[in-house]
Amino acid sequence: MDFDATRPIYLQIIDLHKRALMTGELKPRDKILSQRDFAQRYNVNPNTVQRAYREMEALGLVETLRGQGTFIAATEEMLDTMKQDMARSILDSFVQEMKILGFSLQQALELAQEAWQEEESRL
Amino acid sequence: MIQFKQATKRYGPTLALDNITITLPENKIIGLFGPNGAGKSTLLKAAAGLVRLSSGNVTVAGKAPRQMRAHLAYLPEQNTLPFAWTIKRAAEFYRAFFADWDEDRYQKQLVMLNLREDMKFGHISKGQLAKARLLLTLARQAHCLLLDEPFSGIDIIARGEITRALVYDYSEGQQTMIISTHEIDEIENLVEHVVFIDSGRAAVFGDADELRCQEGKSIVTIMKEAFRHGSEQVEHV
Numbered sequence: 001m002d003f004d005a006t007r008p009i010y011l012q013i014i015d016l017h018k019r020a021l022m023t024g025e026l027k028p029r030d031k032i033l034s035q036r037d038f039a040q041r042y043n044v045n046p047n048t049v050q051r052a053y054r055e056m057e058a059l060g061l062v063e064t065l066r067g068q069g070t071f072i073a074a075t076e077e078m079l080d081t082m083k084q085d086m087a088r089s090i091l092d093s094f095v096q097e098m099k100i101l102g103f104s105l106q107q108a109l110e111l112a113q114e115a116w117q118e119e120e121s122r123l
Numbered sequence: 124m125i126q127f128k129q130a131t132k133r134y135g136p137t138l139a140l141d142n143i144t145i146t147l148p149e150n151k152i153i154g155l156f157g158p159n160g161a162g163k164s165t166l167l168k169a170a171a172g173l174v175r176l177s178s179g180n181v182t183v184a185g186k187a188p189r190q191m192r193a194h195l196a197y198l199p200e201q202n203t204l205p206f207a208w209t210i211k212r213a214a215e216f217y218r219a220f221f222a223d224w225d226e227d228r229y230q231k232q233l234v235m236l237n238l239r240e241d242m243k244f245g246h247i248s249k250g251q252l253a254k255a256r257l258l259l260t261l262a263r264q265a266h267c268l269l270l271d272e273p274f275s276g277i278d279i280i281a282r283g284e285i286t287r288a289l290v291y292d293y294s295e296g297q298q299t300m301i302i303s304t305h306e307i308d309e310i311e312n313l314v315e316h317v318v319f320i321d322s323g324r325a326a327v328f329g330d331a332d333e334l335r336c337q338e339g340k341s342i343v344t345i346m347k348e349a350f351r352h353g354s355e356q357v358e359h360v
Contacts, residue, residue, distance in 0.1 A: 005311050005341030008332035039290050043283075044312045045152050046295035 009044060013052035017061060021072065021079060022086065028079075030072045032062060124149040125170050125267075125299070129179035132165050132323075139165040141323035142179065147316070149184070150296050152289075154314035154331075155303040156346050162323040163303040164200055167269045170301070171197040183267065193222065196265035200272045202256060206245030210238060210255050214262070221263050228292060229262035236288055250281030257285055261292045267299040274306040282309050289313065307343045317342055319349045326352075 003012050020026040032038075035053050039046040053070060056062045063073040074082075098108040125147040132140040139162045147153055147170075157163050168174045169181050172188030172195070183191040204213055210233075218224045233240065236254045244252060257273055273289075274282050286309055293300060302310060317334065319327040327334075327349045331342055338345055 003312055005343065006335055006339055008335060009312060010332070035295070039293075040287065042312070043286055043290055045315055046290060046293050047151065047315055048312075050295050 003042075003044070009048050010052040010055065013038070013044070013049065014056055014059075014061075017056060018082060018086075021061075021074060022083060026072055028072050028074055028076070031069050032072065034069060124185075125181065125183050125301075127166070127169070127179070127181050130166075130169060130176050130181055131178045132162075132169065132174060133177045138323050140169070140176070143320070143323060143325055144179075145318065145325045145328060147299070147301065147318070149299050151315045152293065152300045152302070152310075152313050153316045153318065154307065154310055154342070155301055155318050155320070156305075156307055156349075157320040157326075158350060161320045163320060164271050165323075166320065167197070167271050167301065167303055170267075171195055171269050173197070191267075194266040195269060196260050196263045196267070197269045198256060198260040198271055198273060200275065202244070202252060204244055204256065204259075207243070209241055209243050210258070211240035213244070213255070213259055214240070217259050217262065223264040225262055225264045228264070229258065232258050232261055232288055232292065235291060236284055250277040253277045254281060254284060254288075257288060261288060264294075266297070268301065270300065270302045272303055272305075274304050274309055282306065286310065286313065307346050311342050314342065317346070319346055321349070 003009050017026065017032070026032065033041065035046065035049045038044070039049045053062065053064070057064060060078065061072070061074050062070050064070045094112075095108075098111075103111070127140075127143050127145045130140050130143045131138070141162075143162075143166070155163050155166065165174060169176055170183060170188055172192060181188060183195065188195065208216075214229060218226070236258055238251065238255055238258060242251065242255065244255065247255065253273065253275070257270070260268065260270070273285055277285075289300070289302075290313070302314070304310065314331050317328060317331050318325055327345065334342065334345055340348075
């Protein structure tokens with residue numbers, strides 16, 4: 001993957017793992033790449049990877065077992081909360097943008113419904 | 124930590140370093156950027172203890188660079204190895220000369236960089252020569268690596284191989300690596316701290332992530348802008 005060079009890379013590494021958890025690509029107790037392997041796979045500074053992994057540990061997202069590797073430690077409960085948080089922030093920016101454009105709640109809901117149906121019919 | 128205090132270096136009428144005061148943090152990968160003739164090579168040579176400053180001083184971990192030589196691995200921009208030598212012969216030389224030579228590292232990197240020990244410096248391509256010289260520098264377990272234009276004049280494939288070699292060998296949290304280059308793109312994801320120098324002065328410097336957040340731009344863009352502004356504008360984080 002390519003990193004967005006305008007945002008701190010360690011945050012993007014954390015997001016990458018969060019997203020993989022949301023989509024089910026990664027599941028609780030899965031083993032993830034070692035820091036060294038991650039750095040080499042994505043050509044990122046090993047210090048940056050170390051920082052991201054440390055932060056993920058502090059968040060309870062992963063745990064590192066000595067001599068065994070790093071594993072997803074997030075529980076189903078945490079995943080739910082993360083999903084809610086992410087949905088909330090998507091909605092926040094949606095609401096903000098729609099307000100700026102001058103739409104009422106009713107109009108915004110209608111448009112959202114329309115867009116939702118279009119998206120589904122495309123699948 | 125490498126500290127330059129009011130460092131000035133003159134080569135005859137040319138001012139290579141102009142009263143530069145800057146601190147390069149320890150145990151990080153640092154990008155040293157700037158146009159040709161900005162003073163990048165002189166800065167690295169001063170840190171390696173290879174040039175005497177005209178005034179001011181530079182310290183590495185609080186000591187004079189000359190005293191720190193055993194802990195510094197310096198890769199000069201130009202090749203200094205005899206063209207008649209093979210990689211094997213050069214490795215023997217380095218092995219005998221440097222106490223921190225790491226044979227295991229050397230063997231692994233040799234394979235990673237797609238090199239062979241029987242290759243002669245005079246007979247290989249520019250890219251292979253660059254990789255071979257880097258190999259010898261990286262095979263030392265030096266605490267501080269000073270790499271002057273490791274990507275200069277080589278193709279995109281070899282550049283990628285070099286970046287990979289740098290990542291592969293880096294001991295996180297334990298090694299300082301300073302890379303001077305024009306290929307900012309190549310090491311955008313690698314550098315944690317950046318210094319942009321122009322006309323012997325530090326124009327922009329700071330933590331790469333802080334600069335990204337502050338400007339909402341990539342390091343490449345920030346450096347390009349610094350390049351355009353030249354030395355008129357001085358900013359730091």
